[in-house]
Amino acid sequence: MNNQATLQRMQQLKLQGMAQAFEAILHLPVQQHPATDQLLAQLLDAEYEHRHHQKTKTAIRSARFRYQASLEEVHFLPTRNLDQDQWLRLADCSFIKRAENIFFTGAAGCGKSFLASALGYQACRLGYRVAYYHLPKLLEKLHVAKADASYSRELAKLEKQQLLILDDWGLQPLDQPGKLALLQIMEDRHGKAATIITSQLPVKAWYDYIADPTLADAILDRLLHQAHRFELKGDSLRKKIMNQP
Template sequence: MPGCYKASIEDVHYHADRSIDRNQIMRLADCTFVDRFENLLITGSTGIGKSYIASAVGYQACVLGYRVLYTSTPKLFAKLKMAKADGSYMKELAKIERQQLLILDDFGIQPFDAQSRAALMEIIEDRHGKTSLIITSQLPVSKWFEVIGEKTIADAILDRIVHDAHRIELKGESMRRKRNVEPENSH
């Protein structure tokens, strides 16, 4: 994961109020879900640790030799729009398709327009049953349909993403806020 910090599975905070199952995280860290072309969906409020867990699993996948791409969903679709304009769109899609694990962070932060929705459909269609996804979102999965828009396409995308996906629904207060109010020596 070029440019990604080393997030460690060992550093995940397993506080009871966060609804994180240590055994589930450890099973995901062995990356057999990647071998089985399964997805991981991580949802929860801002600052709760979704991106950190996605990064930690992604980093572990890199350590185990998998090809991983970590990207912010809004940035990816902005990049794909530019690629469409300069003629490098198919090359960008091919680069994404080659990754065994694609991590889409901040999914659904903004609604998809027609061009982004079409690109998402292409990415999901190309990867379905061949590779894995990790998606993080502040929105519960039940709200993704609205964010994707266009009923037929949203149905097709969600059917491929959500079917047999592992899910982590984080709860509790923001880890960032908590870190800023805790005394220095408390861990």
């Protein structure tokens, strides 16, 4: 089999990374072609990297993040009250394996959702299953699911996520079905998976937000155990960006 036929066979087998690498090697002068063992290693590495990249792209698309964000874009301004050491300790996403939760609280525009998205992107790159939800929309979706008998299926999807990001906790009042749905979500994840929550409400106000002593105790007991808290300060970052010349 000649080189062109080999290249076509790779493409037929959908070995895209391998095919691209092999084609690039074929365009090199013959004296620069790697030895057989090196060639095989390079082609396998290229295929692995290609598949990993495609898997990451699919994971990010499925997660539906609010922002395209990365850890490298995070600014540690003194006025933000964002502890750099604490943040960097989370960058390897080992908190997901330990089923630890993270809370980002602070005023509108202080960067809570961006930080949550950055950790979510990092988790996708490391191969974790991640889902990002605007909490009011998620509760509305679950309410509709009860009507068409898909409620259990939707809860099962949430349970499978190794990292669940709930954005805008406390933005809208909770009705009784919403409180019960939250309890079920937290019960399913407690000790098994990680959750990130962003909220304009400080954590100490969450009990009153739930407004049901029994359910509040049950939900917060599952949430607050082994949690990392970031209470962000400062002016709105969105306003600063808009005011830039």
